Structure formats: C-alpha cells, structure tokens
Amino acid sequence: MRVRPSGVRDHPDTRVPRSFRFWTPGCVLARRADHPSPRREPEHPVNTRRPPLLSASGLSVTYGGSVTAVCEVDLEVAEGETLALVGESGCGKSTLGRALLRLEPASAGTITFAGTDISRLSRAGLRLARADMQMVFQDPMGSLNPRRSIGAIIAEPLRQTRGVSVADALRRARELLERVGLSASMADRRPHEFSGGQRQRIGIARALASSPRFIVADEPVSALDVSVQAQVINLLGDLTRQENLTMVFISHDLGVVRHVATRVAVMYLGQIVEIADRDDFFAGPEHPYSEALLSAVPALRGDPSEVVRERIVLRGELPNPAAPPAGCRFNTRCAYATDLCLTETPALREITEGRMVRCHFPASDPDGRAVAAVDRDEDPIEHTAISSPTKEIA
Numbered sequence: 481m482r483v484r485p486s487g488v489r490d491h492p493d494t495r496v497p498r499s500f501r502f503w504t505p506g507c508v509l510a511r512r513a514d515h516p517s518p519r520r521e522p523e524h525p526v527n528t529r530r531p532p533l534l535s536a537s538g539l540s541v542t543y544g545g546s547v548t549a550v551c552e553v554d555l556e557v558a559e560g561e562t563l564a565l566v567g568e569s570g571c572g573k574s575t576l577g578r579a580l581l582r583l584e585p586a587s588a589g590t591i592t593f594a595g596t597d598i599s600r601l602s603r604a605g606l607r608l609a610r611a612d613m614q615m616v617f618q619d620p621m622g623s624l625n626p627r628r629s630i631g632a633i634i635a636e637p638l639r640q641t642r643g644v645s646v647a648d649a650l651r652r653a654r655e656l657l658e659r660v661g662l663s664a665s666m667a668d669r670r671p672h673e674f675s676g677g678q679r680q681r682i683g684i685a686r687a688l689a690s691s692p693r694f695i696v697a698d699e700p701v702s703a704l705d706v707s708v709q710a711q712v713i714n715l716l717g718d719l720t721r722q723e724n725l726t727m728v729f730i731s732h733d734l735g736v737v738r739h740v741a742t743r744v745a746v747m748y749l750g751q752i753v754e755i756a757d758r759d760d761f762f763a764g765p766e767h768p769y770s771e772a773l774l775s776a777v778p779a780l781r782g783d784p785s786e787v788v789r790e791r792i793v794l795r796g797e798l799p800n801p802a803a804p805p806a807g808c809r810f811n812t813r814c815a816y817a818t819d820l821c822l823t824e825t826p827a828l829r830e831i832t833e834g835r836m837v838r839c840h841f842p843a844s845d846p847d848g849r850a851v852a853a854v855d856r857d858e859d860p861i862e863h864t865a866i867s868s869p870t871k872e873i874a
C-alpha cells in the first residue's frame with residue numbers, strides 16, 4: 481500500500497473511507513519462481529513520530545521452503561521506544577524478533593539499523609553491528625553455559641564484539657552484576673547457583689555488556705514466578721530509561737505489555753495486523769483479533785478505568801502458516817468477515833496518525849461493520865465457512 485507522504489497525515493478524527501481498500505500480494509505467491517516478486521512499496525514508510533533507529537521493509541522468514549513464519553513485515557522502531565510485539569503462540573513473534581537481529585536469516589526484505597542496511601553485512605560487519613543489537617532470551621538457563629562462571633558469560637559478548645581485554649571485560653561484568661541488582665562478588669559462581677529471576681538478571685547483564693542501543697527481549701519474564709516477574713520488568717524499565725535503550729519486547733501477556741510498552745504491534749499468522757500507541761491500543765483496539773486478545777485478559781476487563789468489554793472467545797486454531805487463508809488471514813476466525821475478506825487481502829493502512837490496522841472493517845468503522853453484517857446475512861453459505869467467535873458478557 482502507499483501511505484500518504486510524511487507531514488500530510490490525516491487529522492486524528494478523519495476516518496479512511498471504506499472505499500479506500502487495497503490488495504497486496506501474499507507471500508506464498510510472491511515466493512514462487514514462476515511468479516517473480518513484484519517490486520513492492522513498503523506499506524507504511526512512516527509510522528513513528530521520531531526517526532527510526534531500526535526499520536524492516538518487506539521482511540519475510542520462511543522455514544523449510546514452505547512455512548512463512550514472517551510475511552512481508554514493514555516495521556519501524558523509534559529511538560528510545562519500547563515496542564511490544566504481541567499475539568498468540570505460533571504467530572511469528574520470536575522469528576521476527578530474531579530476524580531483526582539477523583539471528584534468523586531473512587528470505588526477503590531489508591533491515592536498516594542506525595542508517596545502515598544490515599541485511600547483507602558480512603560476518604565481520606555483523607559481529608560489529610551485534611555490539612549495538614542484543615537479545616534477552618526467555619529461558620536464561622538455556623542460553624547460559626553451565627560450565628562457565630557468570631563473570632566470563634557476561635564478559636563474552638564484550639570481548640567478541642568490542643575486542644576488549646579479558647581483564648577489562650571481567651571488570652565490566654562485575655559492574656553490570658551490581659547494575660542488575662546482584663553482587664559483583666557473584667562473578668565466579670556458575671549459573672546453576674542462581675534462581676530463575678537471578679539468572680534472568682544475568683541474561684540482561686550479558687545483553688547490556690557491549691552497551692547496545694537496541695535490544696530484543698523475547699518473553700523475558702514468562703518463565704518466572706509472578707512475584708519475580710514484576711522485579712525483572714521494573715529492572716528492564718529502569719535500564720531502558722537510564723541507558724536510552726530501544727527495545728522490542730515480545731510477550732503474549734498483555735498485562736505486562738501495558739506496563740512496559742510505549743507502542744504495541746499485534747501479529748497474526750506472520751503479519752502485523754495492528755500498530756498503535758500503548759494508550760490508544762488499550763483504550764480501544766481496532767482489529768477484531770486485537771479486540772479478542774484484549775477481551776481475554778480478565779485483569780484488564782476488571783480494571784475500572786477500562787471500558788467493560790465483551791469477552792470474545794476465538795474459535796479454532798491458528799491456521800497453518802504453510803497454507804494461510806486467502807484474502808484476510810484472520811477470516812477463518814473473524815466475526816465480521818464477509819466475501820470481501822475471503823478474497824481481498826487488506827493492507828496495513830494508517831487510519832489515524834501513527835495508528836495502523838490491517839482490516840476491511842476496523843472498530844472505528846461501525847458503519848462498515850454494520851454493512852458487513854448485512855453482507856453476511858445475504859450470503860449464508862459463505863457465512864457457514866466462518867467460525868464466528870462466541871461473545872459472552874464478562
């Protein structure tokens with residue numbers, strides 16, 4: 481899709497008319513050798529108010545030649561922001577996070593970091609870039625070598641990426657242990673001597689060792705006890721503010737996301753289906769999938785500051801990414817789907833400043849949804865092909 485040029489944005493109250501619809505080629509078609517990829521424009525070259533530190537354009541990741549886990553993603557992450565990537569298991573969050581750091585090879589697209597195209601960097605170039613781009617993993621134990629001291633573990637990326645001497649790297653490791661709320665005297669211990677929360681602090685210290693500007697944190701607290709989660713979340717929040725870190729925070733826990741994120745991107749079946757500022761998103765999601773995700777969080781529904789929402793139960797499983805549905809990928813589970821959604825792929829379009837949605841019938845278009853309801857009644861055969869969500873009053 482083509483987005484209006486920078487500075488010519490709509491007034492926030494302006495709604496994009498329903499006739500303003502787009503078709504974008506699906507990844508499956510675009511990948512086939514007999515269908516060379518058409519030259520494509522990024523869907524939303526402008527979606528942040530500050531200049532992006534990192535941007536992805538047309539980024540796709542395919543496993544085994546057929547599973548397109550990430551499909552033509554365009555994304556910008558502004559300096560200093562924490563962008564949360566949310567969605568149910570298997571929608572491609574981790575793959576996208578890893579691909580942004582080039583830990584996962586992209587099958588198409590480019591990644592630009594601090595003005596440099598890192599998509600095609602050599603090994604040596606990538607090693608230098610890695611100093612600025614680090615990852616915090618969900619399972620710190622799995623990523624910490626059990627035979628090494630944590631001092632050596634934290635020092636390792638510093639030595640690899642910045643070429644620092646052993647003594648200096650170990651000194652920095654001890655400083656970092658203090659910085660993440662542990663003690664410098666723990667540097668000689670092995671990972672198994674620490675609790676889960678402490679190990680995650682070590683994982684964070686290691687990620688910070690090379691003084692990166694950008695971090696991908698992949699479900700950094702989901703393996704921790706709830707009481708420890710808050711401490712680690714607070715630590716990450718403090719560090720991002722103090723170090724002016726830019727972060728992509730991957731999580732399926734919207735309660736945590738509301739606490740941590742400045743912006744939210746929702747993924748469904750390899751695509752981004754909504755991007756919004758955190759407060760806008762929680763005040764009123766636009767995409768039916770986002771509505772379902774938010775309505776499923778009891779803590780949010782119970783919050784007196786939240787508009788009481790209907791509980792929307794998503795029926796059915798995430799479709800197989802090797803054979804995504806035609807048209808809108810969400811159409812098999814969407815209550816609002818019409819014939820249009822079965823045939824025409826919605827583009828990710830900007831509906832108000834900084835707010836993007838990939839849906840023919842977003843929540844801010846009640847008239848469109850009303851027309852969609854009429855359309856569905858007119859065509860009961862197609863409608864039976866759609867498993868509508870059950871709506872219960874919470």
Ligand SMILES: Nc1ncnc2c1ncn2[C@@H]1O[C@H](COP(=O)(O)OP(=O)(O)OP(=O)(O)O)[C@@H](O)[C@H]1O
Pocket residue numbers: 543544547549567568569570571572573574575576732801
């Ligand atoms: N190494 C791999 N080989 C083949 N398929 C993979 C591989 N890694 C992920 N996938 C598939 O890619 C899709 C996206 O997976 P991914 O782990 O990125 O999703 P996710 O949203 O992060 O899920 P989770 O929260 O469970 O980690 C899934 O269908 C998954 O089965």
